[in-house]
Amino acid sequence: RKEVEQDPGPFNVPEGATVAFNCTYSNSASQSFFWYRQDCRKEPKLLMSVYSSGNEDGRFTAQLNRASQYISLLIRDSKLSDSATYLCVVTALPANFGNEKLTFGTGTRLTIIP
Amino acid sequence: DVKVTQSSRYLVKRTGEKVFLECVQDMDHENMFWYRQDPGLGLRLIYFSYDVKMKEKGDIPEGYSVSREKKERFSLILESASTNQTSMYLCASSLYQGWETQYFGPGTRLLVL
Numbered sequence: 001r002k003e004v005e006q007d008p009g010p011f012n013v014p015e016g017a018t019v020a021f022n023c024t025y026s027n028s029a030s031q032s033f034f035w036y037r038q039d040c041r042k043e044p045k046l047l048m049s050v051y052s053s054g055n056e057d058g059r060f061t062a063q064l065n066r067a068s069q070y071i072s073l074l075i076r077d078s079k080l081s082d083s084a085t086y087l088c089v090v091t092a093l094p095a096n097f098g099n100e101k102l103t104f105g106t107g108t109r110l111t112i113i114p
Numbered sequence: 115d116v117k118v119t120q121s122s123r124y125l126v127k128r129t130g131e132k133v134f135l136e137c138v139q140d141m142d143h144e145n146m147f148w149y150r151q152d153p154g155l156g157l158r159l160i161y162f163s164y165d166v167k168m169k170e171k172g173d174i175p176e177g178y179s180v181s182r183e184k185k186e187r188f189s190l191i192l193e194s195a196s197t198n199q200t201s202m203y204l205c206a207s208s209l210y211q212g213w214e215t216q217y218f219g220p221g222t223r224l225l226v227l
Contacts, residue, residue, distance in 0.1 A: 008154075034214060043204060043218035044157070087157070091214075100213045101172070104149075106156035 001026050004090050004105040011110045013078055020074040021108045023088030032100070033064055033071045034089040038107065044087055047073075078112045085109045117141070118219035120205055126225045133192040135222050137205030143217075144210040146188035148172075148180060150201040151221075157204065163188055164210070195226045 006023045013019045025033075033050035048055065050062040050071050061074040075082055088105035121136035139146065147162040149172075159172030161180040169180050177199060181189045188207075192199055202223050206216040 032214060043220055044216075045218070046215045049214060101159060101162065102214075102216060103159075104157035106154060 002105075003027060003092075003103050004088055006086075006088050006105040006108045008106060009109040011108065012113055013110065014113050015078060015080060017078055018074065018076045019078055019110065020072055021086065021110075022070050022072045023105050023108075024068075024070045025088075025090045026069070027090070027092070028066075028069060030069075030090045030092070032091040033062075034102070035060075035062060035071075035073050036087040036089055036104070038085045038087055040084070044104075047086070075110075080112050080114060083110060083112045118205060118207055118217050120203075120219040120222050122222050123220060124223050124225075126227065127192075127195050128227050129196060131192075131195050131226075133195050133224065133226075135190040135192075135203055135205075135224070137188045137190070137207075137219055138186055139188075139207040139217070140186065141207070141209075141217070142185065143207035144185070145208045145213060145216075146182065147206040147208075147216065148178075148188065148190045149204045149206065150174070151204055152201050160190065195224075197226050200224060200226045 035047040036044040037047040038044040054063040059076045063072045085107040087107045091100045118139045148160045149157045163169045163182045179191045204221045205219040208216045
């Protein structure tokens, strides 16, 4: 079983709609969670961290469900510029503080349709 | 603004050649990483480094080595390139405190013939 699993998509969603996708992780000891965004032919960039209580950043909401071992990303009022691949990222067991490795999912491709 | 640069955007090499991929970051980051990204497999960690002259194996180190002689520079070496090393190679760096944000370079697309 993969450490981090995502539905690859593509998700084709009309502009203005709400879209959500999940990511499951296999290691119950995973400690920190993130969403990165990768535009076509570009490098990944941190979108947001995922906190235990859930967190919101503008139109984006991230949530963590430790019991079921998944994280989610919700995008409201989607814009054309939201078209990208969204990478779920989980930390492995820490080696030393400050030296965390990140484990990336394969990504979910999202296309916003005008 | 953090900047991570990689020596080449595109590279074509022949099987058996020794290949050097260079990565430089200008923000005095302690941590540096090399990944490869392949369709359906996502980003996989090859090697990483937390300090000068220090290196640790990632998930797929076979066929690769690295060098970190200076804090700002992290090199990935393919000792004898093979066709299955055709891939997109991404370098990243992060602060020791603040490790969760990795800053990526633009990537090197390597084709091994």
